[in-house]
Amino acid sequence: MRRVASSEDIVTDLCAALFAEFRRYDQRIRARQYMDGLLCAEGRKSIANIAAAVGVPGDEQRLHHFVSSSHWAWSPVRKALATFLEQEDATSAWVALPVSIPKGGEHTVGVARHFSPDGRQVVNGQRAYSMWYASERVVAPVSWRLHLPDAWLTDHRRRAKAEVPEELSAVTPEDCVAGLFDDVHRWGDPRRPVALDARGVDEHRHLGELFDQDAPKVVRISGRTRLVIDDRDRTGRGWRVAPAQAVLDTARRLRYVVRPTERQEGLRRMPLATATACVRLPAPPGQERGAYERPSRLSLLGVWHDLRRPPAELWLTNMHESPPASLLRTTRLARTVTHGWRTRGEAVGLRDYEGRSFQGWHRHMTLASCAYAMSALRSTGAAQCSGLSA
Template sequence: MSDDTVLELCATLFSSFPRKDQRQRGEQYLRGLLTTEGRKTARNIAAHLGAPATEQTLHHFIADSTWNWQPLRAALAAHLERKTAVHAWVVRRMSIPKTGEHSVGVDRGFVPHLRQTFRGQQAFGVWLASREMSAPVDWRLVLPDQWVHDRRLRDRAGVPEEAGAERPEECAVAVALEAARRWGPRRPVLIDLRDGGVSAAVTLLSAAGVPFLLRISGTQRLSGADRAMPGFRGGPLPAQRILQLVKGVRRPVPWQDTAAGPAPSTSLAALVPVALPDSSGATPELSLLGEWTDPSRPPSALWLTGMTRQGPGPLLRLTKLTRRVDADFARVGEETGLRDYVGRSFRGWHRHMTLASAAHAAVMLSGGGSGGGSGDEYDGDYERGRPAELASA
């Protein structure tokens, strides 16, 4: 870990703090996230620093202090834009198992993307992604109904009045729109919406002028926008069926998984104009991107985009940044405490996530993004939950 990288990052992030002691606590907590073994809690960080008496001070700095995390996130995003060639924003879901029920946003129920019943928090992060590295810069916590409508729960966790209940797909789009409103430049946004919410996302992102690539399920119904498409006889049809009808126009697209190694890969890709079947009035132009890793099987990935002037090659290579993010999260994000906050408050969670994101960025900027595993286990399909013994109360 380069100390110069950490010092530069601390100077960038904590310059907005008016008090010297806040700047010192910020750097202390950030360095603790980078060097403490095991879970990154205030207690463990204080013990690692050899100053157990500072545990309460660090806890107060995260859970009860008054500093606003939004300027730090904006500063982190701007810092990464200066340091690396950001190609896209990847909105990634993060599941945080919890054994207790007091942490803000904790819920229990069947989670489609995990394909299992799950107790814990669901959150979405905006990751700035380049070919060489990725890092999260903004976060939004899914708030189930009870955390919005139960006044006792809401007050106990300090949930702000403006925060409302959201479905996960709504939260994923909202965090991208928040980032676009607060800081730029705007990059293409990649969001996995295979569980639904596609039409609403297209409407909101298009109205905000945010370029997007939305991963969709094969059952998502679309209408063809070009009656001359090979084999197309009308719609709406499932997206997978549309791509099967036009597979004669597939072309090979080379791409490289930089998170896995230098070996290049090639997929077949097709890009066809489509429309949402339930749209009315003025609608954005859309294209359906299909990828085949095995030409004899159905498409392995389907994406809906408003970037209709781009060809299938550049678009497909953009989608591979989800692999970069998944690999960096597994290799670095877990180690810098992105799932380790044990407090109960809404504001504490956001402050911890902001500094854990900064710690992740510090590792990546110091060269932590090079190398890695095969990449096959980080295909962006579904996140596996951590074992129950790692869940916090």
């Protein structure tokens, strides 16, 4: 008979899974202190506030060293977190989320002026990319990439001060997302879908790279994205290229209303209408017109919040066998992740790393991700999952 685990059972099992890779007892103690401090410290999650919150103000220097200067590897902890969460719910997805972390000054690693996807404006701060585990019950980040502008890679003095690894070279935002894909595919079930937003990037190139891979994906696109549609049945003209918005205009009569029943944090329940169309990606520039050999067919999903207006969201997927209602649930998980970043993410200190080192940033984000997962599991009472019940 399965028992319901208490909050402390959840905490104990999660910590045991996360910190198994720490070889020393003192490292496990510091990790637990840091996570507890992230969860209970008032205001900004600085090292001083964390140390004061867990009752060990004299350990402030030790906690600072543990995060900023210690040599423990963050990747095994992230893998353990992803593995633990994957046992939580079979109907889940990975969600890739670009985030902006505003910072004053210019000395914190990676800080530069850039366009923020959160505020839709140019800000001064760090530009990061995250991969989240998302189910209808639990959401938490599991892996991170910090995008370093060229100025941080070519200025040897600044690079040395921030302890940026010698082997780290310039990468594009798309490379950061690809690295996150590699993480979760190594750590978990490769059949679990990945949802992401490709608007605002070089869509043509990025979409081609994404869908050249077989892994299941649901990708948000803009209405201007050019797609190939089979128009033989409607006009007899064969294949033609059209913006995604125009493609869905031809499918409006096939819309049907879906009323979501799941309760997702921060999202009001509303009637939604969806419609799908079979499309392909255009051939890369330079190839002869009509050479639409880019993989296979894809499905374009339109989501309407108001039936009198154009679709509010457009998603492209290679999950042909999934019914629209299932695809819609995956897109809702992406919205839940965005909400979580803005609410619980701020509460557990995902934006509050105050050090200057590249290594320290990654260790802080790893422990803050663990604190986020712990908070999410506590609040949902997720005790029926494997590893949390007997």
